[in-house]
Amino acid sequence: MSYNTWITGALLIGLSFTAKLTGAQNDTQAKDLPQANFDSTYLSDHTYELTSRLFLLFQNASLVINPAGEKIPKIGYRPNVNLRIGIAGFWKWFGLGLSIDNPFYKTDRDAYGKTTILDLRVNAFGRSIAGEFFLQQYKGFFISYPERPDGTHYIIPDMRTFSLGFAGYWIYNAKRFSIRAAFIQNERQKKSSGSLVVRPAFLYYRISSDHGIIPLEIIEAYQIPTTNLVKEGEFYSLM
Numbered sequence: 001m002s003y004n005t006w007i008t009g010a011l012l013i014g015l016s017f018t019a020k021l022t023g024a025q026n027d028t029q030a031k032d033l034p035q036a037n038f039d040s041t042y043l044s045d046h047t048y049e050l051t052s053r054l055f056l057l058f059q060n061a062s063l064v065i066n067p068a069g070e071k072i073p074k075i076g077y078r079p080n081v082n083l084r085i086g087i088a089g090f091w092k093w094f095g096l097g098l099s100i101d102n103p104f105y106k107t108d109r110d111a112y113g114k115t116t117i118l119d120l121r122v123n124a125f126g127r128s129i130a131g132e133f134f135l136q137q138y139k140g141f142f143i144s145y146p147e148r149p150d151g152t153h154y155i156i157p158d159m160r161t162f163s164l165g166f167a168g169y170w171i172y173n174a175k176r177f178s179i180r181a182a183f184i185q186n187e188r189q190k191k192s193s194g195s196l197v198v199r200p201a202f203l204y205y206r207i208s209s210d211h212g213i214i215p216l217e218i219i220e221a222y223q224i225p226t227t228n229l230v231k232e233g234e235f236y237s238l239m
Contacts, residue, residue: 047180055088056083076143136164158211
């Protein structure tokens, strides 16, 4: 599966675009039977008003591996990402968010390499059932530890991580507890009320590098067995 076209387009415009689709009750039901869906002493509904928010977004995919070498206990990897500034708005069932790179600080590509990101998220928040889906890909990492003898970082431009996941929510006390208030803010929790929340989730994660995740320089410098040279790996999680 290739997303190079999407990534190139995102780099050209310098923007990160995230569409959020939020579930809502049927318009007629919400207008005609507002009290049947929730307890108004605990919740207030603002899904029929335009709500907005400012946000700061820091996307990170750092990881640490243990190469099992005697001279180096661990190797740390980080993408060269920056803090982003964004705005999001919600009205009825539709939500939209837009973020741009921090204009006050630029990442140093000479020192840390270039990282490209694809990040797609879709959310649906009903009153008692909600779901989240995400697809995320990073390409281009640098090694934060160890450094070279001259203090510069090892850079792995072809290292990729790809993750795909889904999480569902079932809210037992949906009439008095609002998951929308916490995640998309088009409802307000007027009085405190907890709820049992059941959250099944699935995650697929893949990491790969054509020339090996551990650079040859590190293998030679720290005498890491070549049998530990890893080019790719896959992980599955079911929670």
